[in-house]
Amino acid sequence: MFEIAFDDIELFDQVQKKNLAIKITYPLQSIDQGGATSVPVIVFSHGLLGSKDGYQPLSQHWARHGYVVIQPTHYDSAAYHKPTLTELRDLTPLFVGWESRPQDILFILNQLHAIAGNLTQFRGTLDVNRIGVGGHSFGSHTAMLIGGAQLARGNFANCSSGNNDAMRSPFMDARAKAFLLLSPQGSGRALTESADFDQSAWDNFERPMMIITGTEDTGRRRQDYRWRSEAFRLGAAGDKYLLVIDRGYHGFGGITGTRFFGSGPANEDHVRWVQATTTAFFDYYVKGVPGSVRLITADAIVKLSAGAIKAELR
Numbered sequence: 001m002f003e004i005a006f007d008d009i010e011l012f013d014q015v016q017k018k019n020l021a022i023k024i025t026y027p028l029q030s031i032d033q034g035g036a037t038s039v040p041v042i043v044f045s046h047g048l049l050g051s052k053d054g055y056q057p058l059s060q061h062w063a064r065h066g067y068v069v070i071q072p073t074h075y076d077s078a079a080y081h082k083p084t085l086t087e088l089r090d091l092t093p094l095f096v097g098w099e100s101r102p103q104d105i106l107f108i109l110n111q112l113h114a115i116a117g118n119l120t121q122f123r124g125t126l127d128v129n130r131i132g133v134g135g136h137s138f139g140s141h142t143a144m145l146i147g148g149a150q151l152a153r154g155n156f157a158n159c160s161s162g163n164n165d166a167m168r169s170p171f172m173d174a175r176a177k178a179f180l181l182l183s184p185q186g187s188g189r190a191l192t193e194s195a196d197f198d199q200s201a202w203d204n205f206e207r208p209m210m211i212i213t214g215t216e217d218t219g220r221r222r223q224d225y226r227w228r229s230e231a232f233r234l235g236a237a238g239d240k241y242l243l244v245i246d247r248g249y250h251g252f253g254g255i256t257g258t259r260f261f262g263s264g265p266a267n268e269d270h271v272r273w274v275q276a277t278t279t280a281f282f283d284y285y286v287k288g289v290p291g292s293v294r295l296i297t298a299d300a301i302v303k304l305s306a307g308a309i310k311a312e313l314r
Contacts, residue, residue, distance in 0.1 A: 001064040002027030005121045008052070011114065013107045020104055021073040023052035024115065025063040026122050037123065040130035040286050042069045043108055043176075045101060045139030047183075047256070048094060049078040054256045055136065061275045067282065068126055070115065072104045076138070091220060095191040101142040102171035105133065109175055132286040134180030134278070137250065141191060144231065147179045148172040148205050152187075152198040169204070178208040178285035180278055183217050183250055186230035190219065202235030208285040210241040210296075212274060214248015216264060232314070239285070241296060242312045243277060245270055245305070273305050 005028055010019045029037045042062055046054050052071040059069040073079060075097050087093055108115070112126040135143035150168035185191065187199045213228040225244055232242040245252070249264020253271045256263065276295070283292035294300060301311040 002029065002066055004028065004060060004063040005119075007119050007121075009115070009118045011107075011111055013104075015107070016100060016103055020107060021052055022108065022115070023059075023071045023073075024068060024119060025056075025059045025071075026068040026119060027063050027066055028121055029124055038125045038127040038130075039066065039068050040127050040132070040282075041112065042067045042132045042134060042282060042286070043105055044069060044071050044133075044180075045105060045135035045142040046071065046074065046077070047135075047137035047139050048076055048091065049083065049260075050074075050136075050139075050256065051077045051079045054258060056257045057255050057271050058275065058278070062279060062282065065279050065283070066287070067132075068116075068122075070108055072108060074101045074104055074142075076101075092192050095138070095195060098138075098141070098191060098195045101138070102145040105142060105146050106171065106173055109173060128175065130286050130288070131176045132178045132180065132282045133176040134182070136182040136256070137184075138191070140181040140184035141195065143179050143181060144184060144197075144202075144205070145169075145171040146173050146176060147207055147209070149197060149201045149231070150204065151194070151201070152196045153200065176207070178282060179210070180281065181209060181211045181231060182252065182255070182274070183213055184211055184228055184231055185219070186223065186227035187234075188223075189221060199230070199234055202231045205231065205235045206238065208239035208241075208281075209235070210243070210278065210281045212243045212245070212248075212252070212277070214245040214250075214252065214264075214270075216247060216249045218250075218262070232312070237314045240314050241281065243273075243301060244310045245273065246308045246310070269305075269308070273309060276304060277301060 251263030253267030280295035
């Protein structure tokens, strides 16, 4: 494993006319004789009210396994706006402005060279051909949009007839090789009307996807874990993984590094399983390490968790 370092930077987004705060966790690597080391990238989107400073159990683990991990602080962060009791009772107003989240991810992908130049101890380059994107909860919605998930057809009821896939997938970007979705949204009302998915949302989602949820991982409208599995069951087949942790909660035992309503109890095993399986997923589909696929077969995942994880592949 690599020794790691951290940097916090701000970049100005000319399109959105705002500063975007970013935390970068990265391995310390020396320069090879043949030139600078090129390091794969994971861009990770936090859940509602989170920030760039969360999810350190994941970001540090990935960095120690050779990734540069980039985490933005999105508009909805409690670092910018402490929610009122009214907003916490009905979260819908907090999702207004959701479009800026995928725009933040696209901005980061466009600025990888500038980001590398701002890192104080990093000796290398960011490999623009080896990128993974992930997110948790609201962050999974963000990641799915980058991967090509389509917004609900009803949002475009007044559009002219014909193929409107491009309009339904306005944030899709081809640069990421694989997508990690922790507690993603299913179809129907989840966030706010303009951001919702219908059951055709994942028809064109053809790139590798790993979904992790748990039997206690409920949605804000009391949907159960099967709802969070819809992207796996309804999407295009091929290189898709679904992991359901028995007694797993929305916080997966502590992956955010903080406790919050609905996060569930601390569980070191759950954190360890998420670390191990997600790293193997990124190693195979982003780094291109052939042997790592053995670690994410259904049998291997069941063995890792002593049967506490139900794994499906399609």
